Amino acid sequence: MKQEVIKELSTNDLRERLEEEKTQLLRLxxxxxxxxxxxxxxxxxxxxxxxxxxxxxxxxxxxxxxK
Numbered sequence: 001m002k003q004e005v006i007k008e009l010s011t012n013d014l015r016e017r018l019e020e021e022k023t024q025l026l027r028l029x030x031x032x033x034x035x036x037x038x039x040x041x042x043x044x045x046x047x048x049x050x051x052x053x054x055x056x057x058x059x060x061x062x063x064x065x066x067k
Contacts, residue, residue, distance in 0.1 A: 001021075017053060021053065
């Protein structure tokens with residue numbers, strides 16, 4: 001998920017998306033532990049998406065506190 005798309009989402013949508021991404025990452029990790037997955041690059045993408053969402057959420061919280 002690109003940063004531009006993340007910025008357009010509402011805060012509630014970000015929270016929901018964060019939970020979905022974390023769940024998908026956990027599933028991938030468990031599947032990879034049992035047997036190697038075809039594309040391990042997916043795990044990196046999920047991690048980066050989670051980090052982008054968390055960054056945007058903390059940025060919004062900081063902006064809300066400064067106002």
